[in-house]
Each structure stands twice: as structure tokens, then as C-alpha cells.
Amino acid sequence: MRQLSSADPNARVRSLQAIAERPIADATLLAECERLLDDREICLVQIPLRFGEVRVEAVGAVAALRHVLGIETPAVLDNAFFPLTVDRVGQLSRTAGIESSLSGPEGTIDKLRQLRMNGQVPTLTIRREPREMGELLDPNRSDAR
């Protein structure tokens, strides 16, 4: 639970991903994860390298927790984007004329922040059904129903 409140976005992402894989039927934990559906900080979220907002990782965790708690309300994010590759961030940045003095992950994050601020990242509605997450869970390793 403490990790979900960490100042480090990578720690929050790691926790959300762990929860999505091994949800436990805990309403307090669900409330914490639901709070992170508003977390728009950008960081490295996946390997091979993909960068995105923390809140997109929260969708999976919330849907998985809702599943084990028997709540069928889908987790939904509006105006969101799926995590982007280094290539994609580079392409969008060139199109938008955005540059960064940084390189490596710091440069990619910097460019993605600028792109988002300017509304230059294509967005969509992301919807995750608790039932779908449940189908991906191993009943032997979680509280999955």
C-alpha cells in the first residue's frame, strides 16, 4: 500500500502491475488504486521500452481488484493513450517539432510530457472489464473467482 503512495512513479507502476497479476479481495486497496486512475505522471512502464502514464497501469489493477471483489463495473479512462515506444515518441516529436536536451529514458519522458501538454498524443478511451482480467488470472495464485 505504501508503494502506491510512493513519490517514485516507477514504484507506483510496479505495485499496480503486481496487483493486476495477483489481486487480493481488499476494498481499501481498490480505493487506493482507483485514486491512481487520476495519476498522469509519465514513466517507463514496460519492457521492451514503453512509456506512458501511471493511470493506464491503474486500469488493469482496478479491473483485477474489482473482479476478485465481485464488482463488475469496468475501469475506464478517457483521453488516455497506451504506452508508447521510443520510436513512436520520436516520430510524434519530430512531427510536432519538439526537442529535448536530454537523451535516453529521460529524453523520451521529457518529449512525451511536452507532447501531452500540447495535446499532440493521439488519445482514446481505455476500458478494462473485470471479467476479462479474471480470465487472465491463475485461480491457484490469486483470489480470482
Add this chain to the structure above:
Amino acid sequence: MLKAGVHRLRVSDGNPRPSIFFGVPLGKIVTARSSAPRLSGRPTSGSERYELKRPSTGIAFDYENYAAWERLAAGKGTISDARFLVHEFAEIGDMKARNVDPNGPENFGGNGVARDAWRESFNKEYLVSHGKALYAESQFVASQIETIAKVSLTPEVTASVDPVREPDELGYMTMPDGSRLVANRDFPAWKARASEQVSIDSAAAKRLGVNSTKLTLADLVRAVKSAKMTP
């Protein structure tokens, strides 16, 4: 914990790439069934089999990798496709050499403390190995350029003049001394060689499918990367 096997996600939520996903780690190929591949030569029957074997929480299986593997398995792979294998083997090899577990929490069973510790350090360790693997890719492409076109280039120049590679990706590449390629004082000079003219023989031009025996270094790298692994 996800069930073992390859997971397919529904894409109704707009995800254009069905084989990847956040919150749902997919399988990563790390197991060669037989001997290591001989990437610089003609594939040997039976030696090019790989298996999508087990899920890894650490590394997802990306669509681009999947497509490259499919083309290689069908005998239609390009040198650029083979880079994926070079990259993976270099990356996994470096992690193992540094005692970093590339497979992730699957191996920790129910040990939550070990799993959390692994999660905390893995991204950082991965970036170290990834930077080295990008350099290994360029070594591989440089070796193919030398074999096919008889033009000798360093991995640094090969990477710097590469018109196909996303420029931002260069920012992740590390040299053998651990420094970033783009931070090297010679990087601007390496990059400027993209327009340098080189001559190749007619057999190489035919192999590469180009009409001229005079190419810029950028065009040479592009042609070699798009050439089939086997003529």
C-alpha cells in the same frame, strides 16, 4: 499470476497491437531448443527453432519482435530482422553475466520480498543490458556490411549513419566503456559520414538489390539491413 502460455488480448479497446500489453505481461522467448543460431551464415536446418515458452513479468513480447521471428522462421527474414535475435541474446547474456534474472518473479514462487526486490531493480538493470545490446546489434550489422559489401565500418559509425533506426533510440546505446554513444565527442563526425560515398562490387550490388555500385554510407546501411539473411 497469469496462467502459463501465450495470452491473447481482446483489442476492442483500441490497442492496435494485440500481442503486447500493460498489466498483462506476455511470454518472452529466451529458450533456444537446440544450438545457438548462426546468424552470419546460412541457417542450418533444425538449428533455428525457438519456442515461445513461458511468461516473463520482466520483458513483454512485442509485436515487432514477433513479426521478425515469424519472418525468420519462414525463411524470409532480413538482416534487420536478425538484429532482434542478436539483441535478445546479447541482452539476456549480459543479464546472466551480471547475475540479473531476466525471467522475473515466476522464478521466485511465493516469495513476495524477493519478487518486490527484483521488480525494483530490474528496469535499471535492463537499461544497462539494453544499451549494450544495441551496440551488439550495430556490431552485427557492421559485420554483415563487411561480409556482403567489403566495406569496413565501426559499430559506432554504422549506428550513427543508420537512416532506418529511430534517432532517439541511439540515445540508449552504450559503448563498450559504458558511456552513451551520443555523448561521445566524435558522435557528430560519425553522423556526418552518412553522406560519404563508397564503392561496392557488382556482386554485392546484386545481392543488395541496388542499381548502383556507388552508394552513400547511409544507403549502404539501409540496403544491408533490408537484405535477406540468405540470398
